[in-house]
Amino acid sequence: MQFTASKQTENCLLGPESDSQRTLYPYVTGTSVVALKYKDGILMAADMGGSYGSTLRYKSVERMKPIGKHSLLGASGEISDFQEILKYLDELILYDNMWDDGNSLGPKEVHNYLTRVMYNRRNKFNPLWNSLVLGGVKRGEKYLGTVSMIGVNFEDNHVATGFGNHLARPILRQEWHENLSFEDGVKLLEKCMRVLLYRDRSAINKLQIAKITEEGVTISQPYSLKTYWEFSAFENPTQGAVGSW
Amino acid sequence: MPKEQANWSPYDNNGGSCVAVAGADYCVIAADTRMSTGYNILTRDYSKICKLADKCVMASSGFQADVKALQKHLAARHLIYQHQHNKQMSCPAMAQLLSNTLYYKRFFPYYSFNVLGGLDNEGKGCVFTYDAVGSYEKVGYSCQGSGSTLIMPFLDNQLKSPSPLLLPAQDAVTPLAEAEAIDLIKTVFASASERDIYTGDKLEIVVINADGIRREYMDLRKD
Numbered sequence: 001m002q003f004t005a006s007k008q009t010e011n012c013l014l015g016p017e018s019d020s021q022r023t024l025y026p027y028v029t030g031t032s033v034v035a036l037k038y039k040d041g042i043l044m045a046a047d048m049g050g051s052y053g054s055t056l057r058y059k060s061v062e063r064m065k066p067i068g069k070h071s072l073l074g075a076s077g078e079i080s081d082f083q084e085i086l087k088y089l090d091e092l093i094l095y096d097n098m099w100d101d102g103n104s105l106g107p108k109e110v111h112n113y114l115t116r117v118m119y120n121r122r123n124k125f126n127p128l129w130n131s132l133v134l135g136g137v138k139r140g141e142k143y144l145g146t147v148s149m150i151g152v153n154f155e156d157n158h159v160a161t162g163f164g165n166h167l168a169r170p171i172l173r174q175e176w177h178e179n180l181s182f183e184d185g186v187k188l189l190e191k192c193m194r195v196l197l198y199r200d201r202s203a204i205n206k207l208q209i210a211k212i213t214e215e216g217v218t219i220s221q222p223y224s225l226k227t228y229w230e231f232s233a234f235e236n237p238t239q240g241a242v243g244s245w
Numbered sequence: 246m247p248k249e250q251a252n253w254s255p256y257d258n259n260g261g262s263c264v265a266v267a268g269a270d271y272c273v274i275a276a277d278t279r280m281s282t283g284y285n286i287l288t289r290d291y292s293k294i295c296k297l298a299d300k301c302v303m304a305s306s307g308f309q310a311d312v313k314a315l316q317k318h319l320a321a322r323h324l325i326y327q328h329q330h331n332k333q334m335s336c337p338a339m340a341q342l343l344s345n346t347l348y349y350k351r352f353f354p355y356y357s358f359n360v361l362g363g364l365d366n367e368g369k370g371c372v373f374t375y376d377a378v379g380s381y382e383k384v385g386y387s388c389q390g391s392g393s394t395l396i397m398p399f400l401d402n403q404l405k406s407p408s409p410l411l412l413p414a415q416d417a418v419t420p421l422a423e424a425e426a427i428d429l430i431k432t433v434f435a436s437a438s439e440r441d442i443y444t445g446d447k448l449e450i451v452v453i454n455a456d457g458i459r460r461e462y463m464d465l466r467k468d
Contacts, residue, residue, distance in 0.1 A: 152259060
């Protein structure tokens with residue numbers, strides 16, 4: 001075994017420069033975030049798990065946070081990078097408040113700022129390893145957007161990150177419509193989160209649903225979804241497979 | 246110690262096709278509105294078309310983050326030009342600016358495949374086509390993006406471009422009327438959507454002529 005401490009971690013994209021500070025892979029990660037526009041604003045859901053590879057290391061990670069007066073940010077991916085982004089946004093909101101001019105940054109502006117930050121980090125080959133969802137309402141206008149770790153961004157009526165793109169978006173495409181009521185919106189989000197719970201191995205059954213309207217942000221207390229495991233195929237999984245492996 | 250490999254790519258292909266056709270006194274620029282990644286559709290309603298100047302419109306497909314950054318860069322440069330010269334940039338001027346901007350990042354390119362369309366200083370339609378690192382050419386029509394290999398042969402067949410080697414130089418702009426050109430573009434995208442998985446959802450058409458700029462939409466296959 002070699003115990004040499006190597007100060008030079010070469011990155012093939014950089015050549016001989018020693019820069020061991022760049023992100024190579026994520027360590028503590030959060031899984032999907034799902035969000036949709038409804039009648040009064042935005043609904044967003046995320047579970048509270050922080051995985052360390054295949055270990056479920058943290059079970060009370062808040063992956064959704066209010067930003068300023070008008071926005072709500074949800075993140076999947078590296079948790080420490082999410083915390084860094086919150087620090088950047090703290091400073092952004094602070095400077096915005098210090099103008100004291102009666103104007104405040106809306107969700108569109110915050111989303112644009114985040115897109116620029118993510119793209120810039122990607123340009124320096126040191127990405128913030130997150131997929132972000134930014135939702136909010138300002139002066140009656142609802143906004144819901146997303147930005148990935150390499151800076152790909154767009155807005156839509158419903159968005160999801162990670163596994164949510166594969167499992168939740170199809171459900172939302174089928175069942176979302178304009179002017180969903182709050183109850184219907186929550187039911188739809190819970191339907192998506194339940195599918196993710198069944199099929200995403202990094203999902204846990206402890207989630208929060210956040211709502212943002214013109215009045216402000218409410219993030220629910222953590223709760224669990226009811227699940228059903230009594231399917232006959234689960235009870236006797238090898239039935240009908242006698243003789244096969 | 247062997248070099249560590251990066252396990253992420255700074256690029257992604259978000260797909261889509263862009264087309265532009267120049268006429269005697271108009272220019273039509275069109276692109277689909279689908280944004281994809283891998284085998285997923287991210288959104289069905291994303292515009293790839295950006296108005297850079299009064300008579301100059303760009304459509305770009307490729308890596309969306311680079312496209313967005315490029316559009317912002319050019320829009321900012323145009324604003325500075327307007328402040329300094331008190332006039333709008335002409336389409337040929339914007340064409341060269343785009344080429345230079347792309348080549349500036351020759352060694353970490355904007356993964357953006359562009360067609361620039363508009364009216365030149367005499368009011369005649371012009372189309373410029375680019376590759377990702379800025380090599381460009383004035384043409385009568387062009388297409389870029391994931392469906393370009395399907396679309397280009399059809400445009401060649403219908404718009405029969407004269408050889409650029411002819412002397413005296415023959416005009417490449419099409420003699421077709423504006424309505425006919427728009428019809429051709431709709432046909433072209435409907436066909437491309439059949440076979441290219443990254444093209445579809447909706448078609449956005451921008452028409453520039455002496456009256457100004459107008460926008461049209463058409464539904465495409467959503468599968």
